[in-house]
Amino acid sequence: MHSIKRRAFLHTTAKAAGAFLALSQLPSQIFAAASANKMPLGFQTFTVRDMLGKDFSGTLKMIAGMGYQLTEMCSPKGYEMIGFGPLAKMKTADIRSIITDAGLICPSCHFGFGEFAEDKIDERIEFSHQLGLNQMICSTFWLPKTATINDYLAAADKLNKAAEKIKKAGLQAGFHNHDFEFQILDGELIYDALLKRFDPDLVKLQFQTQVIVHGYKASDYFKKFPGRFISSHLSDWTSDKKEIAIGKGVIDWKEYFAAAKTAGVKEFFVEMNLDKFKDSASYIHEM
Secondary structure, three states: OHHHHHHHHHHHHHHHHHHHHHHHOOOHHHHHHHHOOOOOOEEEOHHHHHHHHHOHHHHHHHHHOOOOOEEEEEOOOOOHHHOOHHHHOOOHHHHHHHHHHOOOEEEEEEEOHHHHOOOOHHHHHHHHHHHOOOEEEEOOOOOOOOOOHHHHHHHHHHHHHHHHHHHHOOOEEEEEOOHHHHOEEOOEEHHHHHHHHOOOOOEEEEEEHHHHHHOOOHHHHHHHOOOOEEEEEEOEEOOOOOEEOOOOOOOOHHHHHHHHHHHOOOEEEEOOOHHHHHHHHHHHHHO
């Protein structure tokens, strides 16, 4: 009787050891994915730029503590005159080190359109490599109010050209929308015209959900143009166009995230006032 029990025990132990050995030989990423029960969530730094200038490290650590794993920077050089001046004086390696020390990853950065110019793009690509980026996002063209639809298309052509170099450098170019791309110009919605003009492979889109206040839903664009998007800026709004923490406004977030998969969205960055960061992160993680 004891002999039978011992043989059974040894057999069971041998099976367990074999299973453990097989698991131990699997890639470590599988274990990391299995233990990660929260989607990586990011925040855009523009709304906290003044705080970053005063205490870069402390601000990042504080926001990371609210439930964020990613951050999206703004180019210190391109945004030097609008809040990122203190960071423009820092070495890129030091910026990256501080981001990492805060427990964050920075896959993406906003650049001014001028930084994609032919005489600047090489240096900006080098900066992107040093910062450890995957994406270089044009934060819009900032054309004058007198611009025509042809002016927008000409700007799109310039971004396509810069994006060729960016792709050869192993990075992905992108374009971020604001309100003014969701206006009718010369009988056509500017954003739709740009979608047609951008090379789908060279320039991906970063959709800002804020345009819901004008009646445009991110999920509609995600479904209509699958594979065209790479990231998105998240904010929520009341029916009377007031910013509110994500999950408390008019956007259907279940529909949004489902459509985002089809769209190709890889990163999500909350872009709101700081007082809404924590509640927004909690809602998204609970989803």
